[in-house]
Amino acid sequence: MTAAAKITALGLAERAKRAAKAATEFADRVDVEGRFPAEGMEALKSERLMGIMIRPEFGGEGASLTEVADVCAILGQACAATAMTYAMHQIQIASLADYAVGSAWHEAFQRRICAEQLLIASATSEAGIGGNLRNSLCAIEVDGDTARLTKDATVISYGANADAIMVTSRRHPDAAHSDQVATIFLKDQYTLEQTSKWDTLGMRGTCSDGYIFKAEAPAEQILPRPFAEIAAQSMLAVSHLLWGSLWYGIAADAVARAQSFVKAAARKSPGQVPPGALRLAEASSLLQLVKANVVAGLKQFEGCKGDSDALNAMSFSVAMNNIKIGTSQTILEIINHCMLICGIAGYKNGTPFSLGRHLRDAHSAQLMISNDRILGNTSTMLLVNKQDTSLLG
Amino acid sequence: MKQTIRTLLAKHGNLPVSIEDVADGADLYDTGLSSFASVQVMLALEEEFDIEFPEHLLNRKSFSSVEAIEAALTEILEDQAA
Numbered sequence: 001m002t003a004a005a006k007i008t009a010l011g012l013a014e015r016a017k018r019a020a021k022a023a024t025e026f027a028d029r030v031d032v033e034g035r036f037p038a039e040g041m042e043a044l045k046s047e048r049l050m051g052i053m054i055r056p057e058f059g060g061e062g063a064s065l066t067e068v069a070d071v072c073a074i075l076g077q078a079c080a081a082t083a084m085t086y087a088m089h090q091i092q093i094a095s096l097a098d099y100a101v102g103s104a105w106h107e108a109f110q111r112r113i114c115a116e117q118l119l120i121a122s123a124t125s126e127a128g129i130g131g132n133l134r135n136s137l138c139a140i141e142v143d144g145d146t147a148r149l150t151k152d153a154t155v156i157s158y159g160a161n162a163d164a165i166m167v168t169s170r171r172h173p174d175a176a177h178s179d180q181v182a183t184i185f186l187k188d189q190y191t192l193e194q195t196s197k198w199d200t201l202g203m204r205g206t207c208s209d210g211y212i213f214k215a216e217a218p219a220e221q222i223l224p225r226p227f228a229e230i231a232a233q234s235m236l237a238v239s240h241l242l243w244g245s246l247w248y249g250i251a252a253d254a255v256a257r258a259q260s261f262v263k264a265a266a267r268k269s270p271g272q273v274p275p276g277a278l279r280l281a282e283a284s285s286l287l288q289l290v291k292a293n294v295v296a297g298l299k300q301f302e303g304c305k306g307d308s309d310a311l312n313a314m315s316f317s318v319a320m321n322n323i324k325i326g327t328s329q330t331i332l333e334i335i336n337h338c339m340l341i342c343g344i345a346g347y348k349n350g351t352p353f354s355l356g357r358h359l360r361d362a363h364s365a366q367l368m369i370s371n372d373r374i375l376g377n378t379s380t381m382l383l384v385n386k387q388d389t390s391l392l393g
Numbered sequence: 394m395k396q397t398i399r400t401l402l403a404k405h406g407n408l409p410v411s412i413e414d415v416a417d418g419a420d421l422y423d424t425g426l427s428s429f430a431s432v433q434v435m436l437a438l439e440e441e442f443d444i445e446f447p448e449h450l451l452n453r454k455s456f457s458s459v460e461a462i463e464a465a466l467t468e469i470l471e472d473q474a475a
Contacts, residue, residue: 134427176409176425228422232453312452380432384439386448 007048012063015047016071020078027079028349030205031357034198036161037205040075040082041119049086051114053093058107059114065094065238065305066298069245073294076249077256080361081205083246085119085158087239088206092120092166094238095182099225106223109164109184120184121162123213127152131369133231135177139170140222147183147219150212154196157208163187167213168227180227183217190215202360233311237301239369240324244294247365248287251331254358255280255287258338261345261353276341283337290330297323314385321378328365335359397441398462402426405433417459431456438462444469 007015023040030037044050053068054060068090075083093113100106112118129135138151149169159165164186171179196210223230258280265274300319304310335358339346342353349356395417402421403412409425421431435456439445446455446469455465 171423176423178425178427179423226423309449309452309454312454313448314451315448377428380429383432384435384446385451 004048007046008061012049012052012061012067013070013074015049016074019043019047019049019082020074023075023082024078027081028357030079030081031202031361034200034204034207036158036207037079037082037085038161040079041085041161044075044082044086045117048117050089050117050119051093051110053090054097054110054114058110060097060110064302065241066302069242069294069298072242072245073249073252076246077253078249079205080246080250080357081203083249084203084206084243087242087246088122088157089120090242091235091238092122094234095166095223095230096120096184098234099230100223103220103224105218105220106184116163118163119158119161121156121159121165123151123153123156123159123165123167123211125153125155127154129177130154131373133168133235133369134180134228136168136170136180137177139173139175140181140183141173142219142222145219146216147222148216149183149185150214152195153213154210155198155208156192156211156213157206159192159209159211159213160194160207165190165213166223167215171226178228181222182227182230183222185215185217185221189217201363202357203364232317233308236317237311237320240320241294241297241301243365243368244290244297244323244327247327247331247362248290248294250358250362251287251290251334254335254338254355255283257346257353257355258283258341261342279337279341283334283341286330286334286337290327290334293323293326293330314381315388318378318381318385321374324369324374325371325378328371331362331365332359335362394463394466395459398438398459398466401434401437401441402459405437406430407433415459417463419459420457421459422453422457426456434462438466442466442470444473447472 022043023037026039049071051059052061052063056062072083072087075086096106096110124133125131126137128137138149140147140149149167151167164184166182166184168180168182171181191214192211194209194211198208262274262276262280297320304316310316335355339355342355345351345353346355348354399412406426407430415424435446450465455461
């Protein structure tokens, strides 16, 4: 039995917990220094977790999105930057695994991801467009078998540390802004000229710097399906679900810290209910809401998987949008509750109850794909969409 | 019916090109139809034909081309007549 086979014989959650243990040790340093979470990502590679969603015939383990979400939640409790880097990588994997079927290059590339445990970034944001995923200014130029692309990418998370980047662009120089394709470019096929530094309140380790991206590669590396389809059927839902899972993880760790604070207080004064106990009960209830929201979303996604009509339905988009809005808002409330429970010990860095990093990381949730944009999008759909009032449907 | 669809697309579709240059079978999303505009067109069609789009037709596919919109409308109008 090879070393890799020995590892993959273990359960995904067990491997994720081991990687999380390695990541948690460096979480504060990654945050303070605003550096790539190298230790956590190395541990994920050692645990062979990078390509688990890829089908077994290409060297993966055929893991479901639900299983990957569980890994994200485990990592979120340890180091949010590691968890977010892993989640964003898996969003690209989901697109590759489902929307490049039959493309020889992309199938061979999936084998490489599994064999070499490659990390895939994405470049969707662009100067002049902002974060609107479904619009591009730059256009890929195909000349014979060669494709060339230059993109003023305002954000490429962990771009400098990735082994490949999936880049969106217009299909050709005359195409409409929304007529997009996605192309995989390998590290030795592109240059990155840094234009901005990711010095932020939280999620500092994702190193989401801005770059001028310039690349040349064989045209066969363009994903065969239109990006509109990938975004609508996979990317948006997968993003909201995996992000929601790791955001749950951040909040769950905050609640665990608050609970240990209350327990310690209870031990010191037997017979008395500590002052934070009631608030802890409230935080626990809110955390359960977040968990239920994410789990219900995962169930709905798995139920629709492979059914393009179901994935394209407006009610599905509304549900996925609601998961993002609900989780991103509620985790802030939860962590704030935890801060009130832990008091100065929570506000201060370097205590077992510190919550500053959690709170700062959690603040990114409302902004990455702005909640206002998502609410605007949902409100448009609700003009025609009929609400499903059933409990179980 | 196609002409009515085209008139409403021209009015509410906010397309970057003239609707006259878009073939009946051409992908409207590729042409630049946004999801917001597609809902506006849908509302205009509901008003024009005095109908309501049922849940199973509220998806991208129903609005992917002039032909697809026509097929959806035909289905709704036939169901109404029955």
